[in-house]
Each structure stands twice: as structure tokens, then as C-alpha cells.
Amino acid sequence: MGGDNAPDMVVAGIDIAHKTLRDVDFLLFGDRAKIDPLLDAHPKAREVCTVHHTDQAITDDAKPSTALRSGRESSMRLAINAVGTGQAAGVISSGNTGALMAMAKFVLKTLPGIARPAISTYFPTQRGESVMLDLGANIECDADNLVQFAVMGEVFARHVLGLDQPSIGILNVGAEGLKGNEAVKQASAILQESALPIKFHGFIEGDDIGAGIVDVIVTDGFTGNIALKMAEGTAHMLARFLKEALTSSVLARLGAALMWPALNTFRRRIDPRRYNGAMFVGLNGICIKSHGGTDELGFANAINVAADLIRRDFNEKIKEDLERLISEPPEPKAAVV
Amino acid sequence: MGGDNAPDMVVAGIDIAHKTLRDVDFLLFGDRAKIDPLLDAHPKAREVCTVHHTDQAITDDAKPSTALRSGRESSMRLAINAVGTGQAAGVISSGNTGALMAMAKFVLKTLPGIARPAISTYFPTQRGESVMLDLGANIECDADNLVQFAVMGEVFARHVLGLDQPSIGILNVGAEGLKGNEAVKQASAILQESALPIKFHGFIEGDDIGAGIVDVIVTDGFTGNIALKMAEGTAHMLARFLKEALTSSVLARLGAALMWPALNTFRRRIDPRRYNGAMFVGLNGICIKSHGGTDELGFANAINVAADLIRRDFNEKIKEDLERLISEPPEPKAAVV
Numbered sequence: 234m235g236g237d238n239a240p241d242m243v244v245a246g247i248d249i250a251h252k253t254l255r256d257v258d259f260l261l262f263g264d265r266a267k268i269d270p271l272l273d274a275h276p277k278a279r280e281v282c283t284v285h286h287t288d289q290a291i292t293d294d295a296k297p298s299t300a301l302r303s304g305r306e307s308s309m310r311l312a313i314n315a316v317g318t319g320q321a322a323g324v325i326s327s328g329n330t331g332a333l334m335a336m337a338k339f340v341l342k343t344l345p346g347i348a349r350p351a352i353s354t355y356f357p358t359q360r361g362e363s364v365m366l367d368l369g370a371n372i373e374c375d376a377d378n379l380v381q382f383a384v385m386g387e388v389f390a391r392h393v394l395g396l397d398q399p400s401i402g403i404l405n406v407g408a409e410g411l412k413g414n415e416a417v418k419q420a421s422a423i424l425q426e427s428a429l430p431i432k433f434h435g436f437i438e439g440d441d442i443g444a445g446i447v448d449v450i451v452t453d454g455f456t457g458n459i460a461l462k463m464a465e466g467t468a469h470m471l472a473r474f475l476k477e478a479l480t481s482s483v484l485a486r487l488g489a490a491l492m493w494p495a496l497n498t499f500r501r502r503i504d505p506r507r508y509n510g511a512m513f514v515g516l517n518g519i520c521i522k523s524h525g526g527t528d529e530l531g532f533a534n535a536i537n538v539a540a541d542l543i544r545r546d547f548n549e550k551i552k553e554d555l556e557r558l559i560s561e562p563p564e565p566k567a568a569v570v
Numbered sequence: 571m572g573g574d575n576a577p578d579m580v581v582a583g584i585d586i587a588h589k590t591l592r593d594v595d596f597l598l599f600g601d602r603a604k605i606d607p608l609l610d611a612h613p614k615a616r617e618v619c620t621v622h623h624t625d626q627a628i629t630d631d632a633k634p635s636t637a638l639r640s641g642r643e644s645s646m647r648l649a650i651n652a653v654g655t656g657q658a659a660g661v662i663s664s665g666n667t668g669a670l671m672a673m674a675k676f677v678l679k680t681l682p683g684i685a686r687p688a689i690s691t692y693f694p695t696q697r698g699e700s701v702m703l704d705l706g707a708n709i710e711c712d713a714d715n716l717v718q719f720a721v722m723g724e725v726f727a728r729h730v731l732g733l734d735q736p737s738i739g740i741l742n743v744g745a746e747g748l749k750g751n752e753a754v755k756q757a758s759a760i761l762q763e764s765a766l767p768i769k770f771h772g773f774i775e776g777d778d779i780g781a782g783i784v785d786v787i788v789t790d791g792f793t794g795n796i797a798l799k800m801a802e803g804t805a806h807m808l809a810r811f812l813k814e815a816l817t818s819s820v821l822a823r824l825g826a827a828l829m830w831p832a833l834n835t836f837r838r839r840i841d842p843r844r845y846n847g848a849m850f851v852g853l854n855g856i857c858i859k860s861h862g863g864t865d866e867l868g869f870a871n872a873i874n875v876a877a878d879l880i881r882r883d884f885n886e887k888i889k890e891d892l893e894r895l896i897s898e899p900p901e902p903k904a905a906v907v
Contacts, residue, residue, distance in 0.1 A: 294746055296748060331749075357807070358807065359806075359807050359810055369743050372743065372749075372750065372751050373751055404796055405796075406706050406709065406791070406792055406795040406796065409631055411633060412668075412709075413709065413792070414709050414710055414792060438795075438796070438799050439795070439796040439797065439798065439799025439800035439801075439802070439803055440799040440800070440802045440803035440806065441803065442800060442803050443800075443803030443804050443806055443807035444803060444806070444807070452796075454743070455743055455750070455751060455793065456792065456793050456796055458743040458775075458776070459741055459742075459743065459775070459776040459789075459793055459796075459797050460776065460796050460797055460800040461776065461800075462775050462776025462777040463776035463777070463779060463780075463797040463800045463801050463804075464776075464800050464801070464803075464804040465776070465777045466776055466777035466778065466779050466780030466781060466801075467780050467800075467801040467804040467805055467808075468804055468808060469696075469777065469780055469781070470694070470695065470696050470780035470781070471804075471805060471808050471840060473696055474836055474839055474840060475812070475836055477836075478829070478832040478833060478835055478836035478839075479829065479832065481832045481835065482829075482831070482832060484828050484829060484831070484832075485828070485829040485831075485832035487825075487828050487829075488824075488825040488826060488827070488828030488829030488832070489825060489829060490825070491821050491822070491824050491825030491828065492815070492816065492819075492821060492822040492824075492825030492826060494819070494821070494822075495815040495816065495818045495819060495821070495822035495825070496815060498815055498818065499811055499812055499814075499815035502811055502815075503808060503811060
């Protein structure tokens with residue numbers, strides 16, 4: 234029931250995703266009176282959907298603590314419960330991010346060794362795709378949180394992006410060791426000196442992200458959320474400037490018509506809907522946050538992200554890797570005598 | 571002597587800027603052996619330049635404290651001193667940002683009521699141009715710092731962008747009052763409740779910047795630096811994707827040729843060199859930081875920013891406005907009885 238266009242885009246999104254995900258069934262939690270007519274309009278979706286009715290829904294402005302306390306019968310909570318009981322393999326929501334994280338943490342619990350889960354997504358760079366975390370779950374982070382994000386991001390990049398040895402960078406205001414706040418300086422020192430078998434690049438700056446300098450970008454949730462939305466806003470602004478240029482004269486319009494297929498490829502390449510579906514990493518269960526303002530195409534992509542993680546048995550892999558990395562660190566590097 | 575292409579781009583930049591700034595003379599501080607041949611190659615620039623020789627230069631990796639202590643004869647320090655003594659009306663440097671800020675603060679001092687100066691720049695949005703501060707001078711900021719940035723940014727937007735009543739937003743991870751860290755929440759409360767005659771919009775998110783929702787964006791230097799560089803990196807990545815699309819087929823190349831003038835307008839509109847030249851606001855003197863990696867066009871723009879601020883008597887205006895805003899606040903809003 235969460236998001237600007239729910240439940241319409243949820244059902245329409247299932248209709249799209251179902252075409253390539255033939256073996257996936259969906260449990261829909263929410264207001265049956267609103268959902269049923271939508272399923273009537275999408276008979277293919279109806280075949281794979283079961284509706285669990287509830288009147289209660291978490292509003293976008295609800296405080297996480299309030300949602301947790303008084304939202305026990307909400308569509309969001311019931312959907313998360315279904316993952317907790319094993320009835321569902323994963324949960325997807327376009328609703329209130331803070332409430333979703335609080336409830337998911339409460340119901341599913343965090344993985345051993347992880348103090349706080351993080352929101353993570355991947356997005357395009359000049360070299361391919363990178364993973365970034367945290368994107369807003371943790372407003373203030375200490376060095377240990379950032380180190381755990383680095384480890385989780387590494388596992389994510391290895392299993393989801395299929396990279397052999399992903400490189401990890403900590404987002405900072407300069408590449409030199411003496412710059413930045415205490416948390417990033419300490420986290421960098423820990424990762425530099427640790428014997429963890431991960432490839433730590435060091436600090437990176439904001440413009441290194443689009444250049445694809447590293448595969449995993451580690452940052453606190455405040456900075457990460459703002460940086461990601463700044464990129465979205467910049468892309469949106471440039472797309473509009475480009476559109477104005479393409480329609481500014483008869484010659485430009487003619488040129489644009491000739492290069493229509495090429496422009497379409499460009500548009501698809503940067504379409505934010507293709508990158509919709511952020512994963513909560515560090516939880517004992519698959520939980521995907523869809524952008525609240527997305528449409529059915531974006532929601533279908535969030536479904537694909539969830540299905541992909543489930544199919545790859547991602548959570549078992551991250552658990553194994555974390556246990557290996559955190560509880561049984563390899564021999565420390567030889568000390569300089 | 572600072573920046574990747576100095577002093578070449580400095581002299582070449584003066585040569586460009588001089589064409590429209592006929593009444594401006596330049597004092598060049600640095601290695602005469604390197605500068606003199608460049609002035610020979612730019613006879614027009616030589617006419618308006620006086621070289622003050624020094625062997626010492628601040629390196630890019632120098633700590634601000636070290637630069638301050640042992641860089642007393644450096645080109646950067648001597649250039650700032652010239653502003654302190656009134657010999658120069660303003661200083662422009664492409665060198666080490668931290669050292670420039672530390673020295674400028676030491677020599678020029680901050681304005682009354684300002685605890686810490688901020689780095690500020692303006693950049694394009696869908697609605698025109700906005701001002702953002704801080705962009706990296708202050709890694710950690712408390713609520714009072716942010717409130718002072720808001721006041722300085724307001725004055726900047728009024729006098730430099732020529733806006734009647736610029737609106738001010740604090741960058742945050744959500745628009746609701748309960749989101750964010752303590753500093754932004756407190757700063758927002760202070761600005762909401764204050765009787766300052768400024769138009770406080772409230773919180774904005776990263777994607778509101780490009781949309782031009784507010785005229786002044788207030789943030790701490792850590793977040794601001796990363797957000798600005800993230801925007802630069804995104805623009806760079808999209809420009810490359812677009813170039814790939816425009817050259818992807820014969821038809822696309824033909825289309826691109828037809829719309830060459832329109833594409834050029836687009837390119838100029840987002841050219842980062844047009845936005846080069848960040849101002850240190852809150853200092854008792856005009857101090858402009860040019861991007862270290864810029865070329866002569868970018869440096870010429872930084873010169874234009876400095877000349878514009880000097881011509882508008884910006885520092886006197888900001889001083890007057892700050893005194894009015896901070897020392898003599900108007901009557902508080904009527905209390906609810």
C-alpha cells in the first residue's frame with residue numbers, strides 16, 4: 234500500500250515482472266477493496282497473486298517507532314512477518330523507508346556480527362556498475378559501522394555483480410589520509426591494517442563514483458542519501474537541458490529524429506527505473522525498498538532485484554562470508570620487526 | 571603556483587579575462603623564472619601584471635597547520651597578505667584549499683558574528699542558479715554554524731544573484747522535521763523560530779537542488795563537498811554516455827551534425843568551467859578558490875567572479891547585512907498567548 238502510485242503500480246508491476254519470472258508467486262498485503270479491481274484488470278497477475286486483506290497501512294510521515302508500536306496489523310508489517318515465518322522468500326515495499334527498516338530489523342533481526350543493516354543499491358558508472366551503502370538507514374555512523382558496510386558491500390558486489398575481487402572505497406572530501414571526519418579516518422585505518430581478504434582502495438571523492446574508480450562505495454546514511462539524490466537530480470536536470478536543446482530549432486529537431494534510436498539507448502541507459510530496488514543488507518531475510526515515486530516499470534525492476542537475490546541464495550552467502558570474515562579472520566599480516 | 575596547470579593557466583586566464591576587465595591590474599606571486607616566459611608569450615597580459623617573486627609554494631598535500639606555520643614566504647601567503655594590506659582588492663588561488671582557508675582566516679580574520687567562514691559557489695538548476703555552502707571548509711558543523719551559513723548565503727544570493735528575497739533550504743535526508751542529524755534539526759528550529767527577515771523554506775533533499783527548489787542550499791562542508799562532486803561526476807558520466815550515443819551509428823552522427831549548434835549550447839550550459847571560482851564567505855576580504863584541475867577558461871571565470879564581487883563591494887554589503895541581521899535582530903514574532 235506504500236508509495237505514490239500504490240497499489241496500482243504494484244499490481245501492474247507484477248504483471249510486467251511475471252512475464253520473465255514464471256515460477257514466482259506473490260502475496261499481496263493490503264486493502265482488498267482496492268487490490269481486487271486491479272487484479273481483475275490484470276488477469277495474468279491474478280493467477281500468481283494471493284491477497285491478504287488488512288485495513289491498516291503505514292503512512293509516509295509515520296515515525297519508525299510509532300509504526301513499530303502501533304502498526305502490527307499494517308500491510309507492511311504483515312508482509313515482513315511472512316518472510317519471518319518462511320511463508321515468503323522476500324519482501325518488497327514502496328512505503329516509508331524508516332518504518333520498513335525498523336520493522337524488518339525487529340522481525341527478521343540482523344546477521345551475526347552486524348550492528349546495523351544498511352540500505353544498498355547499484356547504479357551505472359563509466360566502467361559498469363557499482364554498489365553504494367549506506368543510503369539512509371543510519372544517519373550517524375561510527376568507524377565500526379563503516380567497516381561492516383565495507384564487508385557487506387564486498388559480499389554484495391561479489392555475488393550480485395559477479396565481480397571476482399571488488400575494490401572498496403570510503404567516500405570522503407579528499408583522497409589524502411588526513412582529510413575527513415573521525416569516523417572515515419578510523420574506518421580507513423582499520424581497513425588498511427586489517428587482514429581481511431578484501432581489496433581496500435582507500436578514500437574516494439564524489440566525482441570518483443561516476444568515473445567508476447571503485448566497485449563498492451562506503452558512506453554513512455546521511456551523506457549517501459544526499460549524494461545519491463544529488464546524482465538523480467543532476468541527471469534529471471541534464472535530461473531536461475538536453476531536451477530543450479533537441480527541440481530548440483528545426484535543424485535540431487531533424488537531427489534528433491535521425492538519432493532517435495541512439496537517443497533511446499542513451500535514455501534507457503540512465504533510466505532511474507532500471508536501478509529501482511534498494512536492498513537492506515545485514516538482515517536475516519531479503520527486504521527490498523522500492524522508490525516511493527516509481528511506476529510499474531520501476532516496481533517490476535524491484536521485484537526482479539528481489540527474485541535475483543533469492544535465486545542466488547544471497548542471504549545464505551552473505552551469512553557464510555560474514556562469519557568467515559568476522560569471526561575467523563585470517564592470520565594478521567606479518568609485523569615489521 | 572597552485573593547481574595542476576599553474577602557472578600556465580593563470581597567465582593564459584589573465585589574458586582571457588583582461589579582454590573584458592580592462593580596468594583590472596594583477597599581482598602575480600610565484601616563481602619569476604616560470605612566470606616571465608609565460609608573460610612574454612602573452613604581451614597583453616604582461617601590460618597588466620606585476621610579478622612578485624618567491625621560491626616558496628604550498629604543495630597540494632601540505633597540512634593547513636604546516637602551511638600556516640612554515641609557509642610565510644609562500645606565493646599563497648604573500649598573495650593573501652596583499653589583500654590584508656590593501657595592496658590588492660582580492661585574491662584568487664588554484665592551490666591547496668585547506669591551506670588557503672587557514673591562511674586567509676589568519677590574515678584577513680572572519681567577519682563579526684561569524685565563527686567559521688564557508689566555501690560557497692553557484693551552479694545551474696532547472697530554474698536558474700542557486701548558491702550552496704559550505705563546500706568543504708568545515709567538515710563538522712553545529713547548528714550555529716549552519717544558521718550563519720544560511721545568513722551569509724542569503725546575502726550572497728541577494729547581492730550576487732540579484733534576487734529580491736532568496737529562499738533558503740537545509741540539505742537533509744527527508745523533508746520532514748523529524749529526519750536528519752541533530753545539527754540540521756536544531757538549525758532548522760532556530761531558523762523557523764527566528765525573527766530574521768529571511769525566507770526559510772525548510773529541509774530539502776538532494777534531488778531538490780537540480781530542480782531549483784530553493785535559491786540557497788545550506789549544508790556542512792563534508793556533505794556539501796561530496797554532493798557537489800557527485801553532481802560533477804554524474805554530469806561527466808552522462809556527457810560521456812551521450813557522446814557514445816551520438817557517435818554510435820552513421821545516422822546518429824548525421825543527426826548530431828545537424829544539431830551541432832544546439833548541442834554546443836547544451837555543452838556550454840553545463841560546462842563546469844563556467845562555474846569555476848568558489849568564494850570564501852565570512853572573511854574580511856575577497857578570497858576566491860579556483861578548481862585545481864581547471865584550465866585557462868575556468869581560471870578566467872574565477873577572475874571574473876572576484877572582479878564581480880569587488881565591483882559590487884560585496885564584502886562591505888555582507889558586513890552591513892550581517893551586522894543588521896545578527897547584532898540588531900528585529901522584534902521577535904508575537905508570542906502565542
